Amino acid sequence: MQRFFVENSLDDQYIITDISWIHQISRVLRARIGDEILLFQENGNERKYTIQSIEKKKIILNAESEITPHNTKQKHTITLYQSIPNKWEKCEYIIQKAVEIGVEKIVFFPSKRSQYKIIPEKKKLRWQEIAREALEQCGGYQPIILEYKDSFESIEIDPNSKNILFHTKDASSSIEIFYKKAQKKYGIWVGPEGGWEESEIDNMNKKGFITVRFGERILRTETVGIVVAFSILYSFAD
Template sequence: MDRFFVDINNINIDNKTCIIEGEDVKHISKVLRCSVGDNLEICDKNNNEYICEITDIDKKNVFLKIVEKVDINRESKLKVKVYQGLPKGQKLDLIIQKLTEVGVSEIIPVVTKRSVAKIDDKKEDKKLERWERIIYEGAKQSKRGLIPKIKGPLTFKDALIDMKNNDINIVAYEKEDKLKLKDALKAQNINSIGIFVGPEGGFEEEEIDKLKESGVKCVGLGPRILRTETASIVLASIVMYELADLGGDE
């Protein structure tokens, strides 16, 4: 069943009605060719979801009635925030799509010393809109209960400030051969975690030193060197498996 996110203000629990607006209307009517009587999954972006039946469709709205509330919690209690060194080309598109599917709560592109990609201030809003759309589609496909946030790009300095809100922070570094990721995750009462991943070429040693000074745990990922887009997805997946619900119940 196809899934759509709807603003909570467009869901009337008392009257058991719901309205879909915006670009999704065209997708429902023209692409999916849905009609009156068809069912859709509706989520209010706050981990509440409903099975709804289409009662009417016009050019601007899809009108539905709520058939039942679905008692499924699809979101992990663990909040995972990924600080991704800004990569070249469209690699970030793939990264944010897959991180959304894995279950992370926030993605923050970070400008580092080895970041080749540059974002023109005039194009930043358009880039952010593109990334938000990719996340939205990824959240629908993977049936998330929430839509992950994306902000930035942040400077490396600002990322160090932002990470202070996390219970623990880790960074993957190819020269680290003492602390294993599994051991770093043995800390108790982890409700939120920040994951730092460098761009192509990784972090410079000066940046690694600053991360360590700020309390970030430096971990190795084994003998093989991973591409930046691979490292992000692998790290997030391992964290979600070890501390959250990937692969089973929490």
Template sequence: MHKFFVNRNDINDNAAIINGDDVKHIYKVLRLQVGDKVNINNCGGEEFLGEIEEINKKQVIVKFIKKLPLNNESNVEVYLFQGLPKSAKMDLIVQKTTELGVKEVTPIVTERVVVKNELGEFKKIDRWCRIALEACKQSKRSLVPKINTPIEFQSLLEVLKQMDLIVVPYENAEGYGIKKVVNNIDKDSIKKIGIIIGPEGGFEESEIEALEKLGAHIVTLGPRILRTETAGFVCMSLLMYELGDLGGLKP
């Protein structure tokens, strides 16, 4: 069953109006016709089974049949705070963490970030949002993650106070990994997880000290040094396996 994400402004109690690039995709690529069934997601976690009522080159109207109970979101919320990387690495980070189930992605500016001059290019946020949306379609998620504008490190410290668990992979950490973190916490109390990933140059020791004061778990991901675009995937996958739904729902 094909799924389409539709802005809430284009949805009422009985139907959805599909606009934009999806219209051409529906009639020219998928070759869907009036009467075909599709799933509609309102970009807020609600999904509906619908039937195509009208197709033209500008829009597709889908009449709702029923609301669906399906929800593919994890039982824990993962918030990724990613040190801004160079080039298009953030595209990959947004895409893959969306597939894994991330709730929000926030680029952060740390001492060793080398792309500070690009912070004014907020068109990148629009691109990352489009990438997240496409990844949601591919992975059949029920909720599109929020992609935030970049924040400074001091602002990050304030945001992290809302997290139940803070995990920071660090190349100089030894002997304390995800397994020990999970064994030392009350799993049932963890609903919001903050993962903080440094940029290509890593963290300054003063930044690690500030995170430790907040109660962050400074962990190793193993004996091999991972790239900034890899570390987030690995850390999130391990935590989602232990606390979320990767590998099957926990009893």
């Protein structure tokens, strides 16, 4: 059953007037009168609806069930600090997979070896749509937060977060150390394809970051953050 994220209240009758929604339901999904869909909110509330009518400028839904609440709180939260990769498609992949596994926030920023320094506004709008679609498809409820910074220096470091800096050499610890004792908040810092410059690593270490490695494995920039986030969230899951 198709799920849709909404911000409005889940009333007994729900009217859709957004043109993109109408197109998706009537043209892409080819839904018909009588078909069922699920509407859900950020707070975890969900309700089943039946399509009553499909018109050019609106779709009318009638509730078929009571509102069902779901627990959306996670014991551990992860923010992925991702240096901008050399291809925009990699950002789309990172966003999609981060939503699927339950990452709370992604902060994109250019590091010294990033090919791109500025993210176009049209890309940001596209990525927000990708995040919404991923949330609807994966069964989650909490929309991911997407933030964009123009440099490392402009990022406000959370003092309550355990910040993990990934580096392919000269790392002080192996990633296994973080699976021994759970933290409430994690910050995962991933460099671009060319890696971090030594001055960046020194700066982060001075701020209390812990440099870690993945043994002998070298993971791609679009892979490492997702793998680590998944490992942390599900190693300490109830």
